[in-house]
Amino acid sequence: MxxxxxxxxxxxxxxxxxxxxxxxxxxxxxxxxxxxxxxxxxxxxxxxxxxxxxxxxxxxxxxxxxxxxxxxxxxxxxxxxxxxxxxxxxxxxxxxxxxxxxxxxxxxxxxxxxxxxxxxxxxxxxxxxxxxxxxxxxxxxxxxxxxxxxxxxxxxxxxxxxxxxxxxxxxxxxxxxxxxxxxxxxxxxxxxxxxxxxxxxxxxxxxxxxxxxxWPLPTRSPKLLELLDRHLADIAGLPADDFLDLVRRDLTEHLHEAALNVAHTAKRLGMSQRTLQRRLQDAGRSFQDLFDDVRRELALRHLAAGNLTICEVASRVGFTDLRAFYRAFKRWTGTAPGQYRAHAHAMA
Known part of the structure; x- marks a missing residue:
């Protein structure tokens, strides 16, 4: 622990x-x-x-x-x-x-x-x-x-x-x-x-x-949940639609899984793949865009924290190939993971 x-x-x-x-x-x-x-x-x-x-x-x-x-x-x-x-x-x-x-x-x-x-x-x-x-x-x-x-x-x-x-x-x-x-x-x-x-x-x-x-709950009811969410958001004074946050959290929790994809995400959220993609489109996002955002944000956080090796960071955000992680990171930030970590520590 x-x-x-x-x-x-x-x-x-x-x-x-x-x-x-x-x-x-x-x-x-x-x-x-x-x-x-x-x-x-x-x-x-x-x-x-x-x-x-x-x-x-x-x-x-x-x-x-x-x-x-x-x-x-x-x-x-x-x-x-x-x-x-x-x-x-x-x-x-x-x-x-x-x-x-x-x-x-x-x-x-x-x-x-x-x-x-x-x-x-x-x-x-x-x-x-x-x-x-x-x-x-x-x-x-x-x-x-x-x-x-x-x-x-x-x-x-x-x-x-x-x-x-x-x-x-x-x-x-x-x-x-x-x-x-x-x-x-x-x-x-x-x-x-x-x-x-x-x-x-x-x-x-x-x-x-x-x-x-x-673990699935046998008492799940997506339609009732949508109604209760809106009512709770109104009571708490929060935005009624936190759907993007919901998908982000699910992706964050499952980045380490090699089989992570839109179908598995939809199943965990209790909806069809088509419904998930439609709701993301309505919010102006795609599954792949959101997936990349979550990977990038978590990679930046781990590298700045400095308690994991670059190889471990790559694995945590779902990359089995270290070279693919380096390419993706360069695309996200314009720099290499090691350079980003050094800069983050210098600024701390």
Whole structure:
């Protein structure tokens, strides 16, 4: 796992906002365990009337107090993990999870959570990273390490358990990372995640094999997904059509495959080859143009980073012939890979 290590975070933390829908989920889970929710709300300074505003928001620090107080009153140090488990089979009101459910693949489902997580929590960092044969779904890290672990436990536990439910079987993990320190009892972590759990890490993450991102979801529904995407984009204030970004991400994740082509890409995205080509044409692009763009951008990034040999960079961006990579790179930039790397390091 050495390639995925990062520096430990600094003290900076910019606060965000937490949706009232999330508050309702926490309160409902506490009530199901027999907790007096009015007392809980009183203790954290939340009026009961605030729960009626389903499109409202509370400060992130109030969210942390809510998690911590509920955990203290229930004497459950893993309250967040248990909430994440409890709501897996519920009719979750968050449209975000419905969109993730009808995606064509696991990878596209996780991408939906990343792109639209701001409808649930503003400021929290969620991303999907790939590195060689590994993939990592990350919640917070870097300079953003929050002092309350319950929300992270709820999200990572819930995402994993929902994937297992959608797939109708296991979704094995390589490791699970948390930024908080190791607790005395790991039994519940091991029961939920069924994988090695590491603590005091630079981010919170579910780590799996990259190939698992291509696993198809039996619940996929392209037409429903298109409707939900538009609605989510409107809520989040994002551009409605991120189709080019969608294709770019898929190409980036599969550049290392020798058989990468338009037919395989269309299949992973849950559409016909003709539909993919038509939508690209409508956006003013061709598959080959976009393929070249993604290869060039990733090659430039790897060469500037300087942690891979030129041969390794060529392989990462889908070239089996080093001479073909040199020709393509000269066409893209007018210079050789080694010259570009030297210039990038001189400018750093």
């Amino acid at each position: 050495g390639d995925l290590q990062r520096s430990l975070p600094g003290p900076e933390l910019k606060l965000g906002s937490f949706s009232i829908t999330g508050v309702q989920m926490i309160v409902a889970a506490a009530a199901a365990r027999g907790l007096d929710t009015q007392e809980l709300l009183d203790r954290v300074g939340l009026p009961e009337a605030a729960l009626v505003e389903s499109d409202g928001w509370i400060p992130e620090v109030v969210e942390w107090r809510l998690w911590d107080e509920a955990a203290r009153m229930l004497r459950d140090p893993l309250f967040g993990l248990h909430v994440g488990e409890a709501v897996v089979d519920s009719q979750c009101p968050e449209i975000l999870y419905h969109a993730a459910r009808v995606c064509p693949t696991v990878g596209q489902s996780l991408h939906r959570l990343v792109r639209f997580f701001s409808v649930f929590h503003r400021r929290t960092r969620v991303c999907l990273e790939t590195d060689g044969a590994l993939a990592r779904f990350v919640k917070d890290g870097g300079t953003r390490v929050v002092p309350c672990p319950h929300g992270t436990l709820a999200v990572l536990g819930n995402v994993l358990l929902r994937l297992r439910g959608l797939l109708g079987g296991p979704f094995p993990l390589r490791e699970v990372w948390f930024t908080h320190s190791r607790p005395a009892d790991l039994d519940e972590y091991e029961r939920i995640f069924a994988a090695p759990v590491r603590f005091d890490k630079p981010c919170n993450a579910l780590i799996c094999d990259r190939a698992q991102l291509d």
